[in-house]
Amino acid sequence: MPKEEELECEEEPGTMFRDDDPDKSIKKHVILSIGSHDSTDQDTDKKPKDADYSVLTPPLSHEIEVSILARVPRSEYWRISTVNKRFLSLLRSGEIYSLRRDIGVREPSVFVLASGESSWWAFDRRFRSCHKLPILPSDWSFVLGDKETLSAGTHLIVSGKEMDGLVIWRYSCPA
Structure with missing residues (x-):
């Protein structure tokens, strides 16, 4: 019969995607199940369990x-x-x-392009998580020039000028 033991552990602060205060520690309770091993079991006849599923x-x-x-x-x-x-x-x-x-x-997002950068960033509304959007395959004049942006539904539309003329790029941002 398995015994249960309760442990306290702290989550490590300061991951790249989180806005955690290093002075705060978040305590979680973890229940461990400790079982006894009976030598009379036929362990050799058992097939290995799928690592994707917990025994419990x-x-x-x-x-x-x-x-x-x-x-x-x-x-x-x-x-x-x-x-x-x-x-x-x-x-x-x-x-x-x-x-x-x-x-x-639906989840609101905030899109940011820093001056001189070529990559857009998408943040959640509380700025706790972000991910980098793919780089637009454009020339240097588009990267350094003025751009106009518009958010419509699940799309971020970026327009600007390249060497060959005006260009419009569209990011599809699934919900």
């Missing part, structure tokens, strides 16, 4: 996993992608973004 939790169906992940804030997707390869592939497939659009999940 039964597996969820694919539809339920996607439905749950679609409701998680987009700013936390970088954490989810580190859980296992299956979650990473779900995020890369775009299936979660389609479901978010279907169920009407």
Whole structure:
């Protein structure tokens, strides 16, 4: 019969995507299950367990996993992608973004382009998480010149002037 032991641990502050105060420590309670090993068990007949599933939790169906992940804030997707390869592939497939659009999940974002930079940054509304948008494949005159921007729905539209004339770029920012 497994014993349960409660431990306190502190989360490490100062990750790149978080706006944590290093003086604050967030305490979490973790329950560890400690089991005894019986030498009479036939361990050699058992197949190795899938690393994606915990021994204590039964597996969820694919539809339920996607439905749950679609409701998680987009700013936390970088954490989810580190859980296992299956979650990473779900995020890369775009299936979660389609479901978010279907169920009407909307999250405000703030887009920033610093002067002289060629990359835009997307921040969540509380500036706790950010990600870099792909670099626009434009020439030096566009990068250094004036640009006009417009946000329309799930698109960020950037217009400016290149050597050959006016150009308009559009970022598609899924919900």
